[in-house]
Amino acid sequence: MNLLAPSILSADFSKLGEEIETVISAGADYIHVDVMDGHYVPNISLGPPVIKSIRQSTKSFLDVHLMITEPLRYIEAFAKAGSDMITFHQEAASDVTETIKAIKSYGIKVGLTINPNTSVSVLDPYLKDVDMILIMSVEPGFGGQSFMPSTLDKVRYLVEQRKALNLNFDIEMDGGLSFDNIEEVAKAGVNVFVMGSSIYAMEDVASVTRAYKKRLKALESTV
Numbered sequence: 001m002n003l004l005a006p007s008i009l010s011a012d013f014s015k016l017g018e019e020i021e022t023v024i025s026a027g028a029d030y031i032h033v034d035v036m037d038g039h040y041v042p043n044i045s046l047g048p049p050v051i052k053s054i055r056q057s058t059k060s061f062l063d064v065h066l067m068i069t070e071p072l073r074y075i076e077a078f079a080k081a082g083s084d085m086i087t088f089h090q091e092a093a094s095d096v097t098e099t100i101k102a103i104k105s106y107g108i109k110v111g112l113t114i115n116p117n118t119s120v121s122v123l124d125p126y127l128k129d130v131d132m133i134l135i136m137s138v139e140p141g142f143g144g145q146s147f148m149p150s151t152l153d154k155v156r157y158l159v160e161q162r163k164a165l166n167l168n169f170d171i172e173m174d175g176g177l178s179f180d181n182i183e184e185v186a187k188a189g190v191n192v193f194v195m196g197s198s199i200y201a202m203e204d205v206a207s208v209t210r211a212y213k214k215r216l217k218a219l220e221s222t223v
């Protein structure tokens, strides 16, 4: 099933609860929360207190994307704040296995991600241990960047590996997704679609969310 995960990075933070309610009511499946530390990536966004407030105002699935150095230090804080899934960068973690274990110890889902310049094969040892792999289709750090089509080969590789190893992790893509590319992204094998600026920068957030949801549903039968 194709899942739509609007990224609140491009939302109006002064009315975050409303912005989340709008996309959930319009059919969004996950709320994608981008956490940036100003060290692993050159931008700072939000942290556990904001996630805690979001958790208190919605039951929706919180897909938390950590772009932070040494994520193991903060797994407890992000899990206790109410994350439903924590995804961290392979490049940022000195011990990927320990970080996966720490996330699982809170009974929540775990995702692992890589930047556009990281080889997908670094994920091989962990494929059996994760619920989701996130392939970044822009350099992490900012919303509104252009999609990098070269990252789709990594998705195709993961689809092959998943079949060969009889696994069932989800494949998420994040960065620059829009009506211009979701068909090729879906056809490559992605089933969780993060969208920031192509939803929250639009005039009518509810209508565009409904339109993406409908398109993703239609694409399910073509892959």
Ligand SMILES: O=C(CO)[C@H](O)[C@H](O)COP(=O)(O)O
Pocket (backbone or CB within 6 Å): 007, 009, 010, 032, 034, 065, 067, 138, 139, 140, 141, 142, 143, 144, 145, 174, 175, 176, 177, 194, 195, 196, 197, 198
């Ligand atoms: O992780 C991210 C950036 O590092 C964001 O999730 C992503 O960029 C979404 O924004 P957009 O759809 O505008 O590219």
Ligand SMILES: [Fe+2]
Pocket (backbone or CB within 6 Å): 007, 032, 033, 034, 065, 174, 194
């Ligand atoms: Fe993200």
